[in-house]
Amino acid sequence: MPLNPGRRGFTLVELLVGLILFGLIGGVMLHATLAFERTVRAHLSRLGAENALDTALGFLGSDLASLGRDTTGSDLVRQAAESLSYRAERGTGLACQVTAGAVLLEIGRYAGARLPQSGRDSLLLYLGADASLGSPGGWLAAPIVAVQNGACGSGPALRLVTLIDTTRVSLAGLPLRVPARVFEVMQARFYRSSGATWLGARSISAGELIQPLAGPFTLARSGFIMRDSAGSSATTAAATRQIEIGVSGPWSGWGRAGLAPDESTAVTLTPGNLHP
Amino acid sequence: MNKRGHAVFLALLLVVLFGALSALALTGARLRLTGGRSEAARTQAILLAEGDVSRQVGQWDPLLAETLTVGGRALLPGSPPPSGVTVADSLERLGQGLYLVGSTVEHRSRAGTLLARERTGQLVVRTAPTLREDAGIVGGGIVSVQPTAVADGADAGVAGWGGLCPPLAAPGSSVILGPAGLLDPAGCAGPPCLSGLPLIGVDTTLGAGWLQWLGAVPLDSLIARADQRLSGRIVGAGPTLRVNGTCDPTAPGNLGDPAGPAQACGSYLPISVAAVGTELQDGVGQGLLIGQGSLVLSGTFQFTGDVVVRGSLTLRDQVRVVGSVAVTDSVTLAGSSRVQRSTCAVRRAGRGAARPFFPVTRKWFRAP
Numbered sequence: 116m117p118l119n120p121g122r123r124g125f126t127l128v129e130l131l132v133g134l135i136l137f138g139l140i141g142g143v144m145l146h147a148t149l150a151f152e153r154t155v156r157a158h159l160s161r162l163g164a165e166n167a168l169d170t171a172l173g174f175l176g177s178d179l180a181s182l183g184r185d186t187t188g189s190d191l192v193r194q195a196a197e198s199l200s201y202r203a204e205r206g207t208g209l210a211c212q213v214t215a216g217a218v219l220l221e222i223g224r225y226a227g228a229r230l231p232q233s234g235r236d237s238l239l240l241y242l243g244a245d246a247s248l249g250s251p252g253g254w255l256a257a258p259i260v261a262v263q264n265g266a267c268g269s270g271p272a273l274r275l276v277t278l279i280d281t282t283r284v285s286l287a288g289l290p291l292r293v294p295a296r297v298f299e300v301m302q303a304r305f306y307r308s309s310g311a312t313w314l315g316a317r318s319i320s321a322g323e324l325i326q327p328l329a330g331p332f333t334l335a336r337s338g339f340i341m342r343d344s345a346g347s348s349a350t351t352a353a354a355t356r357q358i359e360i361g362v363s364g365p366w367s368g369w370g371r372a373g374l375a376p377d378e379s380t381a382v383t384l385t386p387g388n389l390h391p
Numbered sequence: 392m393n394k395r396g397h398a399v400f401l402a403l404l405l406v407v408l409f410g411a412l413s414a415l416a417l418t419g420a421r422l423r424l425t426g427g428r429s430e431a432a433r434t435q436a437i438l439l440a441e442g443d444v445s446r447q448v449g450q451w452d453p454l455l456a457e458t459l460t461v462g463g464r465a466l467l468p469g470s471p472p473p474s475g476v477t478v479a480d481s482l483e484r485l486g487q488g489l490y491l492v493g494s495t496v497e498h499r500s501r502a503g504t505l506l507a508r509e510r511t512g513q514l515v516v517r518t519a520p521t522l523r524e525d526a527g528i529v530g531g532g533i534v535s536v537q538p539t540a541v542a543d544g545a546d547a548g549v550a551g552w553g554g555l556c557p558p559l560a561a562p563g564s565s566v567i568l569g570p571a572g573l574l575d576p577a578g579c580a581g582p583p584c585l586s587g588l589p590l591i592g593v594d595t596t597l598g599a600g601w602l603q604w605l606g607a608v609p610l611d612s613l614i615a616r617a618d619q620r621l622s623g624r625i626v627g628a629g630p631t632l633r634v635n636g637t638c639d640p641t642a643p644g645n646l647g648d649p650a651g652p653a654q655a656c657g658s659y660l661p662i663s664v665a666a667v668g669t670e671l672q673d674g675v676g677q678g679l680l681i682g683q684g685s686l687v688l689s690g691t692f693q694f695t696g697d698v699v700v701r702g703s704l705t706l707r708d709q710v711r712v713v714g715s716v717a718v719t720d721s722v723t724l725a726g727s728s729r730v731q732r733s734t735c736a737v738r739r740a741g742r743g744a745a746r747p748f749f750p751v752t753r754k755w756f757r758a759p
Contacts, residue, residue, distance in 0.1 A: 185752035207757050209485070226510070226757045241489075241514065241751065253752050290486020291462045294514055294756055387441075388753045 171314050171328035172382050178203045183388030185253040191352035196338040198304035209292040211267035215281045219265045220273040231297045233261045235321045241294040336363035359383045432498040432506035440511045443494040458658050459484045475499050490515045513754045519745035521606025522697045524737040526567040527730040532720040534566050535575035540724035544587020547733045551651030556735035562588040569597030602719050616746050618661035621669050628674035630656035646676025649695035660743020679744040696740035
């Protein structure tokens with residue numbers, strides 16, 4: 116269509132209408148874009164937090180799943196709503212020889228995430244079946260002072276230098292192979308840092324500082340709940356059969372309150388060896 | 392033309408971009424699916440292994456446990472696994488009374504790739520009941536030994552058991568009576584039908600319900616784990632062999648073979664539980680025989696081990712018990728029956744009756 120030669124450009128009214136329309140459409144689009152960005156960010160934040168929580172629970176789950184108890188007590192050293200101290204299993208194996216000063220652990224029969232470490236780990240030896248223990252019966256705890264190479268018959272072994280008080284425990288008549296567990300004392304704790312609450316863990320045995328596993332959470336609604344065999348709240352380690360880890364936090368805004376209400380979730384762990 | 396060329400190029404670029412994005416999304420989904428499958432396979436393997444271990448402990452094979460050498464390991468028949476899964480169960484004897492029941496489960500994909508391998512185990516301690524071996528007969532009620540029968544408190548070995556028997560112990564009593572016990576005045580009162588040192592003993596600790604526990608093991612738990620359940624009149628009990636000549640512990644009335652450990656059923660020391668009113672006539676048996684009420688042994692029946700009866704026991708004819716007899720109520724030895732005390736037979740019966748009664752604390756144990 117040919118242009119009217121007498122009319123070049125737009126009138127002021129046309130320009131104003133165009134600008135208003137552009138502003139309206141732009142405003143709507145900006146609002147929608149911001150809302151979408153906010154939703155995406157919330158989802159990503161939630162996803163990130165849940166992934167972090169999964170990682171934390173994966174770590175704590177495998178750690179806490181190996182908790183046990185015997186006639187001498189529980190692996191739960193200390194339990195409170197915001198922190199847990201416990202013996203964390205690092206490996207299990209069979210010892211071909213147990214003396215007052217050393218334990219020979221068959222390498223081929225050792226199962227664990229890592230090898231025993233001196234100064235950090237300790238041993239739990241099952242002496243209850245064939246030996247007549249003065250006291251206590253069942254599993255006996257002993258520190259690992261040094262880790263050396265040894266041999267069980269013709270097979271390689273770890274020679275764990277230890278200290279067993281033979282005035283209290285008889286090592287006569289032990290089984291041919293003595294079940295042994297390697298453990299270190301760990302702590303899992305909800306703690307405050309940089310104005311937020313985090314779930315962290317540290318090795319008490321190694322004197323480590325706490326390392327964050329997941330967060331941030333809302334402290335008031337996050338913590339450990341111990342349950343007994345009936346599912347009621349357990350106040351002592353001896354009565355604890357299940358451990359519930361509950362977390363709550365402003366995941367939608369990574370700490371920016373008001374974008375969405377806190378969300379909560381909980382996981383219940385039932386360590387098989389806490390049961391009789 | 393030039394504009395058309397650009398459009399084609401643009402369309403191709405878009406197709407390539409779309410394809411790349413789709414491939415990326417598909418790869419991500421496939422990775423998540425593989426991860427999920429591995430996790431599911433691992434969970435399934437753990438559950439299968441734990442279930443198999445619990446089942447194997449529940450179906451404890453006393454014959455295998457007794458004959459397995461210390462330090463030895465035996466494969467156990469596993470449950471039929473699901474497709475793509477292999478299960479290997481084993482029993483390892485770590486010590487005289489300590490065992491490790493293990494299960495290894497491997498989960499493979501259709502292509503044969505290993506998705507998960509899990510091994511778990513349970514420590515098991517065999518707990519043996521404590522059986523009295525200080526007298527031929529321990530009776531809580533009236534003990535009647537007719538002059539033609541014999542209750543001998545002198546320790547005796549067992550023919551055919553060879554090196555299984557320790558040196559003979561000092562003589563014990565022919566009969567030990569509880570506080571409510573009484574030796575029938577109409578029956579035998581001394582040698583030769585009763586012999587021992589002292590001839591008659593008294594145990595004032597045998598109160599009400601003294602046969603509820605045999606040491607650390609409740610009698611009821613022994614009854615619950617019976618290998619043989621007997622009722623009615625059973626004639627000719629004895630060892631039963633499979634076609635291949637091995638002992639068949641599942642055969643009804645197979646009470647083991649007291650002729651010696653070299654026999655096929657010589658190491659089978661069952662816990663046999665007899666219902667009220669059971670009569671065992673002729674035949675042989677060994678191990679632990681528990682009567683839940685009145686029990687009659689007759690004919691030429693010969694038993695080597697320990698007889699525990701919650702009720703009354705009658706021995707008639709040419710019955711011979713080598714070991715010990717403990718009865719809450721009355722005991723009658725009639726005909727030419729004989730109870731011969733044997734610490735060797737009692738101890739072996741106790742070992743044979745050892746079962747995983749009380750699981751070890753921290754029993755779940757992983758060792759390759």
